[in-house]
Amino acid sequence: MDYKTNLQKWLDFGQYDQNIKKELSAITDEKELEDRFYTELSFGTAGMRGKIGMGTNRINIYVVARATQGLAQYLLKEDPANAEKGVAIAYDSRHFSKEFAQVSAQVLAANGINAYLYDSLRPVPVLSFTVRHLKTAAGIVITASHNTKIYNGYKVYGPDGGQITEAVAAGVVEQIHTVTDYFSVKLAADNDPHIITVPKEVDDAYIEAVKGVAKANPGSDLKIIYTPLHGSGNIPVRRVLKELGYENVTVVKEQEQPDGDFPTVAKPNPEEKAVFDLAIEMAEKEGADIIFGTDPDADRLGVCCHKPDGSYAVLTGNQTGGLLVDYMLKSRDWPDNKAIVKTIVTSEFGAVIAKSYGAAVYNVLTGFKYIGEKMTQWKASGEHTFVMGYEESYGALAGDYARDKDAVVASALVVEMAQYYKERGMTLYDALQALYKKFGYFLETIQSIELDGIEGKAQIAKIMDAFRADHFDHFADAELVEFDDYQSQVCTNVKTGETSGIDLPVSNVLKFIFNEDSWYAIRPSGTEPKIKIYYSVKGKSPEDAEAKLAEIKEAVNACLPQ
Incomplete structure (x- = not known):
């Protein structure tokens, strides 16, 4: 059925729903009408x-x-x-x-x-x-x-x-x-x-479940700035922190109330540094120890912390995840079968840290449901004790009460972690640098290419086909050692040519793994009209990591079909 037939059906029904008639009749761009009706x-x-x-x-x-x-x-x-x-x-x-x-x-x-x-x-x-x-x-x-x-x-x-x-x-x-x-x-x-x-008792039970994962700090002197970014996190986050003993919490007033227009930000995403401009301005006036924000549905958490020069660093999801992995493993008693779960496009930073504590590390496809599946499997089998799961896109979960990422519990744990380091004369930034010094300087970034509409879908497919067929085998001093195609579920050892299966669900993802813990991955977004390229490198110093990241990005972009 062509788009014009679908369009006419909706216009015909417009006699019963004036909103349909008014909206569609006002559109004069044929491309827009085609995009609305060419598919479901x-x-x-x-x-x-x-x-x-x-x-x-x-x-x-x-x-x-x-x-x-x-x-x-x-x-x-x-x-x-x-x-x-x-x-x-x-x-x-x-x-x-x-x-x-x-x-x-x-x-x-x-x-x-x-x-x-x-x-x-x-x-x-x-x-x-x-x-x-x-x-x-x-x-x-x-x-x-x-x-x-x-x-x-x-x-x-x-x-x-x-x-x-x-x-x-x-x-x-x-x-x-x-x-x-x-x-x-x-x-x-x-x-x-x-x-x-x-009923209200469900909210109360949820709050108690979150508090059961985090430790209370009654009388804490930690100065906290929080922004819910016009979303749903305001009430539960503030309630949890207050009941855990954190009284000095200031909310960014301009971003406190729910508002679907998100008037203070271009995009309500804690991955975007600009969403913290108001919070950082407030924190600089009040001398806050930590800033954090949750996205509209409060499943992602962004964190800012003091740098030695007094400015605030906006942490990435990989950095926050690595800090939490380290903190959770050293601040609690865990059995020998402890394990963390991360996604295949999440840095190896947290994995290296976890292994140093003797924890097992499991990689799953992008999407927190796969982390939840591992939790459910282990709950039934007893094979592992779940410590936490996280992904580079600012989502994390600890505890067994839910099966999706939770910025409310992540907020409580990050604040607890900040309190721990403050008592030792350190900031989260100091703690991060100490981990880098010990495990290597990991650096990551994401390149998102927006490709909307029918032509966009075709271009995304073209990019994936191009990288399946041909890809570079070295950059800087790193050599390609493994090529993983999650759609064909084949892992290829580049040096020997030997292949093995990938024990994960089929997914249109390509990952290219180099020696020295560097890699890049390409995947079409499952929820947006874009293709994402994930980069991760490890350097001997911050400067070395920056140089490697620039080189791998340049090499990938040179391969992109026009």
Whole structure:
């Protein structure tokens, strides 16, 4: 079916929904109309994410309702008892998040499925915890994480509290495709008895679970600046810190209240240094010890700390992760089977540190659900004791109460760590430099190439094909030793030509590993119209690492097809 046919169906329905008619009739750019209707918004293990607007390739109440109908049919087909177990639903501060959550609840209720809906915004990790705590059959959270204000998304969780697996996603997609008419999905009334407000005791239980992972520091003199970046972290983060004994917490007022426009930042992403401009300005006036911020759905944490010259360094996810790995392993008693989990595009910095403590290190595909899967496996088998899991994109989790990254517990642990080092006359920056001196100077960066629309998809495929077919074998004094293709699941020893299998799910990722702990990886984003190139090098000094990083980036970009 061509895009014009899809467009006409929506225009025809516009007589019943004036929002459709008004929005689509105002568009004069044919390319824009084609992009909205040439395909359907894809649904995968990360659910859906797209630009807000009318169309099959946008996120709106009709796309959300259809997806939820597919989920409802899947759950009832798998086990009729899932109707009673129900589905937990949460949402963040983005535009239409509350409306999409309400529509999801109404669709579930119309199918006779209990919908446990929060009465106001909550972080993603709270939803993960709620699914486990209430023992629901699934969970839904409405969020587009750290994307700009024009985006929203729809994520689905399994009964373990982790994002759904590939097999479950395929089953849900099969059911979604049986719903051929976007406008025929039935909605229950707002006051349907199947729509149940999540009780306050679930929030209290979550806070207690987080406090059970972190150590209390009553009477702490640590000076803290926190920004929730207009999102859902403000209430739970401040409550946890206060109940752990941190009284000197100042919130960036301009970024405190939920606001889907994110008016003070270009993108509400703690990976972007600019989001901390207001917080750093405040910290310099007040002499704060530490600054941190959470993204709109409060699953990612960015951290700033004092440098020796008095300025503030904005740490990367790899740096914060490495510091936490070291701190968690030395500040708690762990059994011999202790282990951490990280993603394949996360630096080896934390892995090298973990191994020095005798901890096992497991690599998984990008996506925190894979870390959650390891946690669930080990919980059942007893093979390992989970210390923490983390990824370079600023997500971390410690504790067994959830199966997704949690900036609330990460905030508590980072503050605890800052207190530990302050008592020893050190900052987090000092601690980081000590680790670099001991284990080598690791340096990482990410290059994101945005390629939107139909042409963008084709260019992304062209780039991946080019690097599969041909790639450089050395840069500076480093030599390529291994080439991993996670789509064909083949690991190739470059020197011998020998191959072996990769025991991970199929994923369109390429990783090129050089000696001396340097590598780069290429993967299309699963949630955004872009391709990402991850770089990681290790040097003998900061200057050596900088030079190596510049050389590997230059070599990769010289191979990019035009």
